[in-house]
Amino acid sequence: MQRFLFPHEFEERLRSQRGHDWQAFSAIHGEASPVSIRLNPAKTKNHNALFKQQASPDIQSVPWTKHGFYLNERPSFTLDPAFHAGTYYVQEASSMLLEQAILQYFDNKENIRALDLCAAPGGKSTHLLSLLSTNSLLVSNEVIRSRANILAENITKWGHANVVVTNNDPEDFEKLKGFFDLMVVDAPCSGEGLFRKDAEAMKEWSVENANLCAMRQQRIVHDVWPALKENGILIYCTCTYNPEENNKNIERFAQELNAEILPLDINPNWGVQALDHGYQCFPDKVKGEGFYIAILRKKETQSSGRMRGGKTVFTKVPNAAVRYQQWLNTSEVKLTQFREFLLTIPSEQEEAITFVCSNLKTVSAGTTMGTLKHDKLIPDHALAMSTVLNKENFPHVEASYEEAIAYLRKDVFWQEGLTKGFSLIQYENFTLGWANVLDNRLNNLYPADWRIRMAGN
Numbered sequence: 001m002q003r004f005l006f007p008h009e010f011e012e013r014l015r016s017q018r019g020h021d022w023q024a025f026s027a028i029h030g031e032a033s034p035v036s037i038r039l040n041p042a043k044t045k046n047h048n049a050l051f052k053q054q055a056s057p058d059i060q061s062v063p064w065t066k067h068g069f070y071l072n073e074r075p076s077f078t079l080d081p082a083f084h085a086g087t088y089y090v091q092e093a094s095s096m097l098l099e100q101a102i103l104q105y106f107d108n109k110e111n112i113r114a115l116d117l118c119a120a121p122g123g124k125s126t127h128l129l130s131l132l133s134t135n136s137l138l139v140s141n142e143v144i145r146s147r148a149n150i151l152a153e154n155i156t157k158w159g160h161a162n163v164v165v166t167n168n169d170p171e172d173f174e175k176l177k178g179f180f181d182l183m184v185v186d187a188p189c190s191g192e193g194l195f196r197k198d199a200e201a202m203k204e205w206s207v208e209n210a211n212l213c214a215m216r217q218q219r220i221v222h223d224v225w226p227a228l229k230e231n232g233i234l235i236y237c238t239c240t241y242n243p244e245e246n247n248k249n250i251e252r253f254a255q256e257l258n259a260e261i262l263p264l265d266i267n268p269n270w271g272v273q274a275l276d277h278g279y280q281c282f283p284d285k286v287k288g289e290g291f292y293i294a295i296l297r298k299k300e301t302q303s304s305g306r307m308r309g310g311k312t313v314f315t316k317v318p319n320a321a322v323r324y325q326q327w328l329n330t331s332e333v334k335l336t337q338f339r340e341f342l343l344t345i346p347s348e349q350e351e352a353i354t355f356v357c358s359n360l361k362t363v364s365a366g367t368t369m370g371t372l373k374h375d376k377l378i379p380d381h382a383l384a385m386s387t388v389l390n391k392e393n394f395p396h397v398e399a400s401y402e403e404a405i406a407y408l409r410k411d412v413f414w415q416e417g418l419t420k421g422f423s424l425i426q427y428e429n430f431t432l433g434w435a436n437v438l439d440n441r442l443n444n445l446y447p448a449d450w451r452i453r454m455a456g457n
């Protein structure tokens, strides 16, 4: 068994923490991290169809979420076509506790405006999209540009139209005063809860760094706070145990920002520990890594600005392109145009999306349906991933496992008897992307940047 050498100050602090079982905590760090996934209920509700080799009923549910499961072993996700189809997200189990906060404070029939401030690579954002109504709006933001691109890729695979991905600093949200009903701040932290999974987190750890993290978190929450509505909810989480970054920060926010700290109803059998102001997962008590979550409600009066300002970003869809509404399976979304791209967004959120996009640095908005060329639409990969695509409009190419992997590598394959034109590549019941079928050749339209590069199949 691997023996873990924790930083001395870290060990001392945890040993002295009330109710902490150091023996059990250090022993669990010699064991492998559990592997867990969360299904995309808009694409599949059946994990048996996905992980056949991990026969159910051995597959165990993550208790605090409806669509989370533990896998018995770690498969090669890269070589699983269903992963690239956005049917599930590989996510650490403790962080799925977010679901309880949403279920307990929001009604999923309400249409709300939500912000995920520190969103890359997209675990909490994809989870939020599955929990909120499809007419709610999620602004999924990441300050680091390269990470914002990874976020946009994961959001695209998830397939929802009610989301805008932005690349802004927390202080930029100043312009959206009183705009959001819900904010999730999954703050950059000292990462103590990831020591078992990520050796780098422990190498970078020091008392000074952990204190710097606490100060940065204070700045982040103070900066974004004005964008929360009066009575709005801010869910704060970290993957650390450091009280300065967790409970003490929550105490500061409650005082300085005039916020109320709200409770979560947590099933005692889950092993989640209630602290003074929040809830902590320890890996020796839950099947997951270290995680902290707390909930604040804004008590102070918050004026909300009118939805205006910034430059207009969208233009009217040309008459000849209106017919592309038929490519969609719902009338709850509408078409709009950004430069040469045709997009679809929830009709109810049009004004809000326009306002967000005209005030923030937007990476993507809604679902990109395609590029308009002389009134013809060249379909975009995002449309193939979309949950609002009317798939019956297009021919399907049913791929074998080998063909699916070849397609995802952006290699060529060919089948006799295919219908010409833009076609959806299907593997089992899942859509992988587009191909343009020509006379005796299939043009692989899978995004070059996303192709599988690893060897093997």
Ligand SMILES: C[S@@+](CC[C@H](N)C(=O)[O-])C[C@H]1O[C@@H](n2cnc3c(N)ncnc32)[C@H](O)[C@@H]1O
Binding pocket: 117, 118, 119, 120, 121, 122, 123, 124, 125, 142, 143, 144, 147, 169, 170, 186, 187, 188, 189, 216, 220
């Ligand atoms: C814990 S991670 C977020 C994980 C993500 N919520 C998820 O569930 O997949 C924290 C994120 O905060 C971003 N970040 C770093 N410094 C930041 C800052 N000063 N303001 C806002 N976000 C920051 C990081 O780039 C990182 O993506």
